[in-house]
Amino acid sequence: MEGRDASPRRPPNSPTLEDARRKAGAVAVSKERQWDIGRQRRAEKIERAKVALSGSLRGKIFSRDRTVVLLEALLSPGDRVCQEGNNQKQADFLAQALTEVDPSRVNNLHVVQSVVALPEHIEIFERGIAARLDFCFCGPQAGRLTALLHEGRVSVGAIHNYLELFGRYFIDLTPQVSLIAAQAADSQGNLYTGPNTEDTPAIVEATAFRGGIVVAQVNEIVDRLPRVDVPADWVDFVVQSPHPHLVEPLFTRDPALISEIQILMAMTAIKGIYAEYGVQHLNHGIGFDTAAIELLLPTYAESLGLKGRICRHWALNPHPTLIPAIESGFVESVHSFGSESGMERYVAARSDVFFTGADGSMRSNRAFCQTAGLYACDLFIGSTLQIDLAGNSSTATKGRMTGFGGAPNMGSDARGRRHPTPAWLKAGEQARRGRDRMPRGRKLVVQIAESFREHMVSTFVERLDAWDLAAAAGLDIPPVMIYGEDVTHILTEEGIANLLLCRDEEDVEQAIRGVAGYTDVGRKRDRRMVENLRDRGVITRPEDLGIDPRLATRDLLAARSMKDLVRWSGGLYQPPARFRHW
């Protein structure tokens, strides 16, 4: 709505001398211009809200039955709104209240939030309360969102990576009202976020310091907070939710579901990439492929003598499957985007490894952890749904615009990076391939995927579905998760394609076909060229690394069940009920 008050009298692109003079004159009379309209509007809204809440406001704390009334008082049509929707923590009570506002009073909202996770996040578009969306990731609601897009009931600005959206909070997408979630508040309105801090600091910082309004839902109101994560004067209103905010255990993978093929790929990753480059600082995407790697560190990697040589420092949520690697001394430090349900006690008891506050509980922060993933990590490895012949990879498939979360950020080469590490330098050297270029390093970006997904759907495609999705949704560019030029390795059950060593596009194409298994893309390989690429070390098969696929059994996993993880943790890890198969 930035253009709302602009005068339509003159065509904008015809500057004349007259215009210039007028502008100069405008500078001279600038005393007439108001410079704190934002602050005034904010004051008006807060005044309106106080009237609406009448007797039910105690300091900053209001009673929950007035929530809808408060939102109607605070929100103007077209406002930019952030409902704290994280990967895990959700401001679910406030999101529910927002669906209940009167669309004739509150409409055309511009939603700027990282994760569209709850049905309520979609419902406000269906009810005409919101119209525009800028986001990062859309999990279970992807199907509904895509349908709304096709019906023209939501317009999407862009699908961002997290840091990019947070960046825009401070440039052109500053929220005017933010609805956030915290664990607890005190009577003044100071907030304690608990282990799941996630996006809260970035949202509050942008909103509170540019005339915005922060409304917080909390699980409890206490006399004394364990620690203050958000100071009271950055918070305008607080409500105690009738139920604790939703926290999804998104990063829990049951080891019982890891397949032999995933174990084979994990062995290949450890020996062919982690050991090869000496990867010490890294991030893992979420999935069974990377969980398998985590569970092979204390067994397979240990047997290769890699303890202390790989995987020491992590930007990672507290994955339960990392417990055995931590307990066996592989892992020295972990900084996290958010927490994970059931890991609270374990994390608190391992403060040498995790970031914790003086109160003992975990402190996470998505913005800082994403920064760490971008600049301080040598490797990102994650799964994907589609890879094309240039190595472009996307999780957006027909009818499902999911977005990408942190992958586009952490899975990109950080061209601003300057500090060297052996892994970074070695990848950079391979990328130069002996050409006389300025020495610099390169981030290792690995896409790990079986050639066929479930139901025999091929991971490898000639053309990404992202193209059709972009056309149908009117996006300027196809939603690509990781660009081919950033991907350094593609790893499947057939082996590793090292794209750094490819000389040209044809090399890249055949290297990808050469690990694409029995998919259409794989069967169309030029066998002679693929053998040649193998001789050149561009393609590495498991047997080239001395890995016998028949030995890739579940016996290699350091933990084969959730119960094993609990045991490794000495009983500190308490898995959510749905994972308790005993």
Added chain:
Amino acid sequence: MIVPRTSYVEATARRRVEAVLDHDSFWEFLPPEERVTSPHLSQLDLPVAFDDGVVVGGGTVQGRRVLLAAQEGAFMGGAVGEVHGAKLTGLFARAVDERPDAVVLLLESGGVRLHEANAGLIAVSEIIRALLAARGRGIRVLAVIGGGVGCFGGMGIVARCCDAVIMLEEGRLGMSGPEVIEMAGGVEELDSRDKALVWRTFGGKHRYLLGDCEYLVEDDVAAIRESIHQALEAASGFELEQLEAEHALLEKRLRELAHLHDAIDMWRALGLPDPDTLPMLDLARFTPIAHRARSFWKGEG
């Protein structure tokens, strides 16, 4: 911590047989190459398995001669069809002839194979009759329960007809399975997605506390072999007074516990300390506590 090399819970039926028996002692009736598969499944154009999901044969456990059967939970949830059932029934008939030290059943089954309907139901009743006939001739029958599918329906009855039941904590034993109960009684009756609830209702620990199984063991093949050995040594019998004692125990259980809805309430009623913590205890700490409940049942009868 070192994870045991061979997980019984994860192993296939064939691997379980190899693991439980003395090395190289196994021989098989109707091996896969005989291709005695289900005629019903082929008629329905459904996949068959060369052994119809059950391995039957013989071998030794710590030198003691046994006949044994192992159901494959991954094939149709270990469900009993006509051929599958006939292989089990035949095993008991053979036991009467051969008089082994025991018949050992490695059970994992959701019950009757729906696709074979009446043939499957009849098969289960034939198994039970053959089992009881074998016990009547003094043949000891042991069941081992520990697999992802659990032991439900007709096979749950079969298990409780045995001299002794050996359960893993991960094993489950019951009549109707959790999904079926939820389907019939609604989610308020039982939320089948609440795995912790499911396990404290059907799982090894609860069955051990209620006296439905005699041995509760870790997911460790050596421990399972040891409890089979113990069960072979233990006193056993199939006389009227034993059945009457069993019935008295069931009556007592009904009297004491039927009004309670959650296993945790039952454990509290049995006088166990901190019942909430029992599901997460490892067996070394759980077993001494559990003895208190076990003696409750064995008390006045």
Added chain:
Amino acid sequence: MVGWAVSAASTFSSLVKTTMEHLEFTFPGRRAATGRKHAVLVGVVGSGNLEVLLEPKPLGGACQIVVKTAVAGFGEIWQAVLEDFCRRHGLGDLLVSINDLGATPAVVALRLDQAVHELEGSGP
């Protein structure tokens, strides 16, 4: 008494909607299997899995493969996977019988290799 069987059976039948496909292949072999076993069975007919039965038999030096799969329409891929298997091991006078419930090619190749390993007691 029927109720309780539903849990096992319904999850299964939801996996199997397509009709069974029956495929047969014959490839030339280079050598007979070593070892004395007359048959080995590897794998189970579970979701995403398969069972492979290997039986050395006089077949004029050929390797004959019979596949019954619950997922129809992937004959070309079976052909490619099995061709590579025969190229890898070169076993002749061998009957390979497969019951498949939607295993991926990677799993099929793995089970075949495991079965040969068990038949011959050593690596390929």
